[in-house]
Amino acid sequence: xxxxxxxxxxxxxxxxxxxxxSVTSRKIFRSAIWLLFSLIGIAALYFWMDVQxxxxxxxxxxxxxxxxxxxxxxFLTQQSGKEMPKAPLLRTIAxxxxxxxxxxxxxxxxxxxxxxxxxxxxxxxxxxxxxxMLNTEQGGYALPFEVxxxxxxxxxxxxxxxxxxxxxxxx
Amino acid sequence: xxxxxxxxxxxxxxxxxxxxxxxxxxxxxxxTMLMAIELILNSVNINFVVFNKYLYPDKLDGIFFxxxxxxxxxxxxxxxxxxxxxxxxxxxxxxxxxATDMKY
Numbered sequence: 001x002x003x004x005x006x007x008x009x010x011x012x013x014x015x016x017x018x019x020x021x022s023v024t025s026r027k028i029f030r031s032a033i034w035l036l037f038s039l040i041g042i043a044a045l046y047f048w049m050d051v052q053x054x055x056x057x058x059x060x061x062x063x064x065x066x067x068x069x070x071x072x073x074x075f076l077t078q079q080s081g082k083e084m085p086k087a088p089l090l091r092t093i094a095x096x097x098x099x100x101x102x103x104x105x106x107x108x109x110x111x112x113x114x115x116x117x118x119x120x121x122x123x124x125x126x127x128x129x130x131x132x133m134l135n136t137e138q139g140g141y142a143l144p145f146e147v148x149x150x151x152x153x154x155x156x157x158x159x160x161x162x163x164x165x166x167x168x169x170x171x
Numbered sequence: 172x173x174x175x176x177x178x179x180x181x182x183x184x185x186x187x188x189x190x191x192x193x194x195x196x197x198x199x200x201x202x203t204m205l206m207a208i209e210l211i212l213n214s215v216n217i218n219f220v221v222f223n224k225y226l227y228p229d230k231l232d233g234i235f236f237x238x239x240x241x242x243x244x245x246x247x248x249x250x251x252x253x254x255x256x257x258x259x260x261x262x263x264x265x266x267x268x269x270a271t272d273m274k275y
Contacts, residue, residue: 002174004174005174008175008179008180012179012182012183015183015187016183016186016187016190019186019187019190019191020190022194022206022210023190023191023193023197023198023203023206023207023210028200028203031203031206032202032206035206038187038210038213039209039213042213042216042217045183045217046220049180049221049224050224051220051224053234054216054220054234054237057237057238057241058216058241061241061242061244061245062209062213062241062244065245066209066244066245066248069248069249069252070202070205070206070248070252072252073202073252073255073256074202076256076259077202077255077256077259077265078202078265087197087198087199091196091197092197094196095192096193098192098196099189099190099192099193099196100189102189102192103185103186103189106185106189107181107182107185110178110182110185111178114178115177115178115181115225115226116226117176117177117225117226118225118226118227120228120229121228122223122224122228123228123229124231124234128231129231129234129235132231132235133235133238141235144235148239148242148243151242151243151246152242152246155246155247155249156249158250159249159252159253160253162250162253162254162257163253163256163257165260
């Protein structure tokens with residue numbers, strides 16, 4: 001077993017254990033922190049796969065943005081020290097069974113398909129990504145880029161309007 | 172680098188997807204359900220990057236899909252949290268069982 005393999009299995013075990021803790025922990029703040037560690041582990045997996053740009057995006061957007069937003073909303077809406085009520089036993093068992101069977105079938109399909117790996121270096125230079133992103137010709141992503149920027153603007157305006165505090169006498 | 176079979180990396184992403192599904196099935200608090208959705212989206216991102224890197228190394232489409240999914244996930248989380256905060260102001264609870272005003 002080479003060092004690269006050992007690192008991969010360590011990262012995978014880290015991601016999966018943190019993910020399980022994040023969906024089973026009964027204190028909501030701890031759950032958010034486990035989610036943070038799981039996302040950091042996924043960024044480490046991207047670094048292991050040599051896709052540095054995606055790893056950087058993962059850290060900046062997820063760890064720096066979304067988790068902080070989630071933690072803020074926890075502080076605004078919950079008593080974070082209090083434990084959440086336990087899910088009913090029937091729902092836990094049914095959910096676990098459905099998830100186990102779904103995982104078994106899906107992984108069986110993946111395992112039997114046997115993807116043929118092409119041993120060829122993957123050139124994901126940031127310069128190449130940037131050129132393709134603003135390219136208007138075949139294989140360029142200029143139109144989705146513009147659409148996503150409009151979507152972000154709409155989401156920003158929508159968030160401000162939805163979360164705006166209305167005056168009590170207007171009700 | 173390529174001494175790990177692709178199916179082992181896909182095992183991680185599939186397991187992460189179903190961990191997220193389990194969270195979505197069992198949780199009834201909106202913020203924790205949002206966290207489960209983030210896990211699901213991340214597992215999809217891992218799949219895109221793996222397929223791009225190992226099966227089509229001369230293309231960049233998987234990378235772009237990952238970038239756009241991350242962007243849309245950020246927008247989705249922001250809107251969802253705005254809705255949750257607004258719901259908390261009017262109902263004093265963010266449990267999905269309590270948000271039944273539009274049910275009938």
